[in-house]
Amino acid sequence: MGNLRLGLVGCGAIAQWHATALQHAQRTTVTACVDVVSANADKLAEITGGTACSTIAKALEIGVDALAILVPHHLHEDLVTQALEAGVHVALEKPMAPTLEACERILATAARHPDRVFMLTENAQYWPEVVMAQKLIAEGAIGKLVTARSWHNFGITPEFYPSDESWRFQQSAAGGGVALDTGSHWMRPLRMILGEIDEVVAVTGRLWEKMEGESMVRSLCLFKSGVVASFDVILATGAVGLQPHFQFTGTTGEIVISALGEVRLFDGKDWQGTVVGRGNYMDSYKGVWQDFEAAILDGTPLAADARYSLGEVAAANAIVRSAQSKKWEKVW
Numbered sequence: 001m002g003n004l005r006l007g008l009v010g011c012g013a014i015a016q017w018h019a020t021a022l023q024h025a026q027r028t029t030v031t032a033c034v035d036v037v038s039a040n041a042d043k044l045a046e047i048t049g050g051t052a053c054s055t056i057a058k059a060l061e062i063g064v065d066a067l068a069i070l071v072p073h074h075l076h077e078d079l080v081t082q083a084l085e086a087g088v089h090v091a092l093e094k095p096m097a098p099t100l101e102a103c104e105r106i107l108a109t110a111a112r113h114p115d116r117v118f119m120l121t122e123n124a125q126y127w128p129e130v131v132m133a134q135k136l137i138a139e140g141a142i143g144k145l146v147t148a149r150s151w152h153n154f155g156i157t158p159e160f161y162p163s164d165e166s167w168r169f170q171q172s173a174a175g176g177g178v179a180l181d182t183g184s185h186w187m188r189p190l191r192m193i194l195g196e197i198d199e200v201v202a203v204t205g206r207l208w209e210k211m212e213g214e215s216m217v218r219s220l221c222l223f224k225s226g227v228v229a230s231f232d233v234i235l236a237t238g239a240v241g242l243q244p245h246f247q248f249t250g251t252t253g254e255i256v257i258s259a260l261g262e263v264r265l266f267d268g269k270d271w272q273g274t275v276v277g278r279g280n281y282m283d284s285y286k287g288v289w290q291d292f293e294a295a296i297l298d299g300t301p302l303a304a305d306a307r308y309s310l311g312e313v314a315a316a317n318a319i320v321r322s323a324q325s326k327k328w329e330k331v332w
Contacts, residue, residue: 004293007032007064007088008048009056009079010071011040013159014093018068018121019047021285027293032059034067056082064088066296068121072167073098073175080118081109089117091292094184095313096120096306098175103310110306117295119288119302120309124188126287128279129257133248134193136276141265142250148194148229149247150186153240156208169211177204177213179316183233187312189246190231194223197315197331200231204323207237219319222328231319 006028008015022030030048035041041052051062066089069079076097083090096103110118167173202219215235222228246257253267261280264273294300314331322329
C-alpha cells in the first residue's frame with residue numbers, strides 16, 4: 001500500500017482540527033466524510049476533497065483503508081466495532097470510551113483483528129513542547145524529578161459547546177466532565193514523563209449548571225515513582241490568565257512550558273531561564289497522522305498503543321471517586 005485512504009466519521013469541531021493536520025500528511029488522502037448531519041459532512045468534504053456521506057457502509061463503498069472515529073464518547077464502542085469488523089484500520093478520538101469496561105470490550109474486539117491497526121488519537125503524545133521537555137528531562141537537564149504541575153484553564157467555545165444542550169454537558173454521552181474529556185491532554189504528558197499514577201486525591205466542582213459532570217478539578221497525583229504532581233483543569237466562566245501549562249521541578253533546575261508554546265529551562269545559568277525551544281499545540285495533530293501512516297504503511301510500532309490510553313480514563317475515574325470519598329483513591 002503506497003497511500004492511505006482515510007474516512008472521517010463524525011464531522012464536527014474536532015474533525016476540522018484533524019482535517020487541518022491531514023493537509024500536511026504525505027501519504028494519506030481523505031476519501032470520505034461521514035456524518036448524520038449532512039451539512040457537517042458537506043463542509044468537511046469541501047475542506048478535504050472527500051465525498052460526503054451519512055454511513056460507514058457508504059464510506060466503505062467509496063473506498064477507505066482506515067476510518068477515524070471522531071464522534072461523542074458514548075458512540076465509540078459501536079462504531080469502532082463496526083469499523084474493525086468491516087476490515088479497516090481505526091484511529092479513535094480520546095477517551096476510548098466513557099467506562100473502563102467499555103474500553104476493555106473495544107480492546108477485545110481489536111485483539112480479534114490483529115491485522116488491523118487500532119490507534120487512540122491522544123494528540124498530547126506528540127505535543128512538540130512536551131516532547132522537548134521529555135527529552136531534556138531524560139538527558140538529566142534538571143537532575144532527578146522532584147515534583148510537577150499541570151494546569152489548564154479554558155473557556156466555553158462555540159465550536160465545542162455550541163449550546164446548553166451540547167453532548168459534552170450530558171453525563172450519558174460524555175461519561176464525565178473535564179477530568180475525562182479535555183483533562184486527558186494534560187494528564188498524558190504527566191504520565192509520559194513521570195510514569196504511572198498510583199493514587200489521587202481531588203476536589204471537583206460544577207461551575208456550569210447545565211453540565212452534569214465536573215467542570216473544575218483540583219487534584220494531587222501520587223506516581224508509582226513516589227513523585228507527586230498537581231493536576232488542575234477548569235472550564236472557566238470568565239476570562240482566563242496565561243498560566244504555564246506544565247512545570248517540572250528537578251533536583252538541579254526546572255522546565256516550564258508556557259501557554260504560548262515556549263519551553264524554558266532554569267538551570268542556574270540565567271535567573272530568567274533559557275528558552276530552549278518553541279512549539280505549537282496544534283502541531284501535535286500532525287504527529288498523530290504521521291504515526292498512524294507509519295504504523296499502517298511501514299509496520300512501525302505506534303508511539304503509544306491503545307491500551308496505554310486507559311491510564312487517563314482510570315485516573316479520571318479515581319479523581320471523581322476521590323471528590324466523593326474525600327480520601328486518596330487508587331487509580332487501579
